[in-house]
Amino acid sequence: MNVRTLCLAILSFGESTGYEIKKQSVDGKFSYFVDASFGSIYPALARLEADGLVTSRQEIQPGKPPRKIYAITDAGQAALVEALSEPPGRDIFRSEFLLIAMCAKSLPQHVVTGAIEARIQAIEEEVEQLRHVVAELDDEAAIWTAQYGVTCKAQALANLRETRADLEKLAGSRLSNTNANAAE
Amino acid sequence: MNVRTLCLAILSFGESTGYEIKKQSVDGKFSYFVDASFGSIYPALARLEADGLVTSRQEIQPGKPPRKIYAITDAGQAALVEALSEPPGRDIFRSEFLLIAMCAKSLPQHVVTGAIEARIQAIEEEVEQLRHVVAELDDEAAIWTAQYGVTCKAQALANLRETRADLEKLAGSRLSNTNANAAE
DNA sequence: TCAAACATGTATCGGTTCGATATATGGACG
DNA sequence: CGTCCATATATCGAACCGATACATGTTTGA
Numbered sequence: 553m554n555v556r557t558l559c560l561a562i563l564s565f566g567e568s569t570g571y572e573i574k575k576q577s578v579d580g581k582f583s584y585f586v587d588a589s590f591g592s593i594y595p596a597l598a599r600l601e602a603d604g605l606v607t608s609r610q611e612i613q614p615g616k617p618p619r620k621i622y623a624i625t626d627a628g629q630a631a632l633v634e635a636l637s638e639p640p641g642r643d644i645f646r647s648e649f650l651l652i653a654m655c656a657k658s659l660p661q662h663v664v665t666g667a668i669e670a671r672i673q674a675i676e677e678e679v680e681q682l683r684h685v686v687a688e689l690d691d692e693a694a695i696w697t698a699q700y701g702v703t704c705k706a707q708a709l710a711n712l713r714e715t716r717a718d719l720e721k722l723a724g725s726r727l728s729n730t731n732a733n734a735a736e
Numbered sequence: 737m738n739v740r741t742l743c744l745a746i747l748s749f750g751e752s753t754g755y756e757i758k759k760q761s762v763d764g765k766f767s768y769f770v771d772a773s774f775g776s777i778y779p780a781l782a783r784l785e786a787d788g789l790v791t792s793r794q795e796i797q798p799g800k801p802p803r804k805i806y807a808i809t810d811a812g813q814a815a816l817v818e819a820l821s822e823p824p825g826r827d828i829f830r831s832e833f834l835l836i837a838m839c840a841k842s843l844p845q846h847v848v849t850g851a852i853e854a855r856i857q858a859i860e861e862e863v864e865q866l867r868h869v870v871a872e873l874d875d876e877a878a879i880w881t882a883q884y885g886v887t888c889k890a891q892a893l894a895n896l897r898e899t900r901a902d903l904e905k906l907a908g909s910r911l912s913n914t915n916a917n918a919a920e
Numbered sequence: 921t922c923a924a925a926c927a928t929g930t931a932t933c934g935g936t937t938c939g940a941t942a943t944a945t946g947g948a949c950g
Numbered sequence: 951c952g953t954c955c956a957t958a959t960a961t962c963g964a965a966c967c968g969a970t971a972c973a974t975g976t977t978t979g980a
Contacts, residue, residue, distance in 0.1 A: 660817075666823070774968090
């Protein structure tokens with residue numbers, strides 16, 4: 553899932569600026585399963601325009617930086633469908649928290665407990681924010697997607713709450729002197 | 737979670753080669769929440785060795801390419817604890833499948849159905865493989881982590897099975913002529 | 921039977937992407 | 951009244967992925 557396809561997908565829901573595309577992929581309806589930085593979005597948009605898959609027009613507003621509004625073309629729409637029609641790649645999941653969990657035995661208890669609590673709070677916020685997104689959506693497919701995310705995240709949170717004590721019990725059981733010094 | 741920390745974490749469970757580290761992060765007990773390629777592992781190991789956080793010895797076996805076996809040092813163990821003691825970054829989840837789900841209305845039904853079925857099969861395989869991993873583990877923290885993954889994945893699979901029909905109903909409802917041509 | 925495919929193993933290279941930063945301006949907040 | 955935050959575009963270095971090259975032994979199958 554390269555950034556060009558992502559931009560096309562977001563633009564297929566309506567015209568937008570580079571800044572708004574970034575926001576959509578961080579806070580908006582695409583937020584929980586994609587991610588993109590300015591460093592990849594702006595070059596991607598430039599290349600899409602050069603390839604004729606999007607068009608841009610400049611909106612000059614007095615006293616504000618001008619907005620460069622991008623819109624998808626018919627060729628872009630076709631390219632999007634073509635890209636999404638190929639067998640999708642595997643989902644990617646990366647978790648620093650689970651790396652900490654793996655190494656729990658070598659870590660001081662407070663580090664493990666702190667990581668669990670941070671993780672719980674992070675999921676809570678994500679669920680809360682996704683519920684917000686769901687409430688404001690009108691596209692049924694987008695609602696399905698966000699709702700699926702809410703359900704999965706809420707379950708992951710419940711699992712963590714139920715089993716966290718088992719992990720915390722293990723924390724520090726392989727803690728060496730060397731670690732004790734480094735920890736604080 | 738940079739690759740250097742990942743290498744240290746894997747090496748903290750025992751000495752290993754670059755090739756085996758890659759395998760652990762793709763098939764093994766770290767497989768479902770980390771990922772690293774040779775292009776990042778080998779340079780990372782070289783730098784870790786230069787920094788004195790790991791050591792290496794060459795094992796020459798007749799009729800086979802020599803193995804370069806890395807082991808973590810005390811300094812490396814301390815650096816690992818230090819790195820994992822910092823507040824963990826957010827979990828990252830990326831899904832090409834969910835991007836397809838988002839765009840379901842613009843896609844032909846067979847594409848959406850195909851993506852769902854591919855996704856179901858992929859999760860089934862992942863759960864199956866993780867169960868295998870759990871069965872062969874002895875470290876309790878590693879078992880906790882893998883078990884957490886099994887539970888979450890199994891729930892995500894159940895959710896998908898329960899709601900897939902709703903998504904499939906939406907497929908193609910915004911399908912334009914342009915798309916119809918591009919799809920096949 | 922013998923080639924093709926695959927597993928082990930190290931390593932590099934091009935292209936993509938991240939994270940931080942620069943630049944510019946208006947509004948909010950204490 | 952200065953500092954921070956939101957809007958907005960854009961670039962740069964570092965990190966990283968995916969593919970590939972190389973070398974060799976084993977397994978698989980037409």
